[in-house]
Amino acid sequence: MFKCGFVAVVGKPNVGKSSLVNALVGEKIAITSPKPQTTRNKIMGIVNGKDYQVIFIDTPGEYHGKSKLAEYMIKSIETAKQGVDAVVVVLDAQKVNQADYNLLKKYETSNIPVFVVINKIDLASYEQLYPTLQKLNQFGFVKEFISTSAIKNKNVNELLEKVVSVMPEGPALYDTESLTDKNLRFMVSEIIREKILLFVQEEIPHFVGVEILQFKEQGKHISISADIICEKENHKQIIIGKSGSMIKKIGTAARQEIENLTGQKVYLELFAKTRSGWQGDESVLSDLGYNIKDI
Ligand SMILES: Nc1nc2c(ncn2[C@@H]2O[C@H](COP(=O)(O)OP(=O)(O)OP(=O)(O)O)[C@@H](O)[C@H]2O)c(=O)[nH]1
Ligand SMILES: [Mg+2]
Incomplete structure (x- = not known):
C-alpha cells in the first residue's frame, strides 16, 4: 500500500518552520534566518519513502501586515491549508504564548489530524517546557505533541513517521526525484x-x-x-x-x-x-x- 498526502506547516514567524521542512526533506529547500518573516511564499518540501510520499508545505509566519506583499503572504498561508491531509503547527519551545494558543484553537473543529511540534528543544530546559506542556494539555483534539530540534535533527524522523501514519492511500503525485516545487x-x-x-x-x-x-x-x-x-x-x-x-x-x-x-x-x-x-x-x-x- 502506497501513501501520499499534503501537510501544511504553520506557526508564528521564526519558530523554525522552514528549518523543520529542510530537516524533513534532508536538504535545504527553503531559506531560514534569525529574523522573523523570512519566508514569503508557500514552498513544497517533498519527502519520498519506499511506500510513501509526503508533501510538506512551508508557509510564511502568521502575521498581520497591511501591504500588498503582506496580503500575498497571508493568502499563501490560507491557501496552503486548503485541501491538506494534516496540519503541523510549530511552536518555539522557549516562547509559547497566547498567540500560539489562539492559533491552535482555530484547528479545534478541523476534521484533519493536527500535530503540534514544540521546536528548538535544544534551547529549552525541562523546567521551561513543563508549564507549556501542561497548558497544551487543554487541546485534546491534537493528534500528537512532538518535541523537536530541527537544527539538531532531533525527533524529526519520529514526526515524519507519525505524519505518514495518517496519510491517505494513493500514488505519488510528484516525481520521486523532486524535493520541491520551486525552480x-x-x-x-x-x-x-x-x-x-x-x-x-x-x-x-x-x-x-x-x-x-x-x-x-x-x-x-x-x-x-x-x-x-x-x-x-x-x-x-x-x-x-x-x-x-x-x-x-x-x-x-x-x-x-x-x-x-x-x-x-x-x-x-x-x-x-x-x-x-x-x-x-x-x-x-x-x-x-x-x-x-x-x-
Ligand atoms: N537552536 C535552534 N534554532 C533553531 C531551530 N529551528 C530553527 N532554529 C533557528 O530559528 C531561526 C528561525 O528559523 P526559520 O526556520 O527561518 O523559522 P520560520 O518559522 O521558517 O520563520 P519565518 O519564515 O520567518 O516564519 C533560525 O535562526 C534557525 O536557525 C532549533 O531546533 N534549534
Ligand atoms: Mg520560514
Whole structure:
C-alpha cells in the first residue's frame, strides 16, 4: 500500500518552520534566518519513502501586515491549508504564548489530524517546557505533541513517521526525484535574500526584494544578474555599504552557496535599486514572483 498526502506547516514567524521542512526533506529547500518573516511564499518540501510520499508545505509566519506583499503572504498561508491531509503547527519551545494558543484553537473543529511540534528543544530546559506542556494539555483534539530540534535533527524522523501514519492511500503525485516545487531561479533569488537577512541590520531586509534579471547556463558555468529592490535611498546605501563592501559580501556568500547547490561555477552580479512603495505595487510584486493571482 502506497501513501501520499499534503501537510501544511504553520506557526508564528521564526519558530523554525522552514528549518523543520529542510530537516524533513534532508536538504535545504527553503531559506531560514534569525529574523522573523523570512519566508514569503508557500514552498513544497517533498519527502519520498519506499511506500510513501509526503508533501510538506512551508508557509510564511502568521502575521498581520497591511501591504500588498503582506496580503500575498497571508493568502499563501490560507491557501496552503486548503485541501491538506494534516496540519503541523510549530511552536518555539522557549516562547509559547497566547498567540500560539489562539492559533491552535482555530484547528479545534478541523476534521484533519493536527500535530503540534514544540521546536528548538535544544534551547529549552525541562523546567521551561513543563508549564507549556501542561497548558497544551487543554487541546485534546491534537493528534500528537512532538518535541523537536530541527537544527539538531532531533525527533524529526519520529514526526515524519507519525505524519505518514495518517496519510491517505494513493500514488505519488510528484516525481520521486523532486524535493520541491520551486525552480533553481527561485532558489537563487531566495539565497540572495537570505544573505541580506543575515548581514543587514534589523528592519531593512523586510523591505527588500530580489529580482533575477538574467539567468544563463553557459556550458560549465551559470551567469546570473539580479536587482536588489530597496524601499528607500538610505536602505540602498546600506545594502551597497562603504565602497560597495556590503553588496560584495552578500554576493560572495550567495555565489558560494549557489555553486555548492549546482556544482557549477557561478558568475553573480548584484545591483541595488530604489523602488519606493514596491510592496504595494502589483506590477513590481509580480516581477518579483509575488503574484496574488497565482496562489
Ligand atoms: N537552536 C535552534 N534554532 C533553531 C531551530 N529551528 C530553527 N532554529 C533557528 O530559528 C531561526 C528561525 O528559523 P526559520 O526556520 O527561518 O523559522 P520560520 O518559522 O521558517 O520563520 P519565518 O519564515 O520567518 O516564519 C533560525 O535562526 C534557525 O536557525 C532549533 O531546533 N534549534
Ligand atoms: Mg520560514
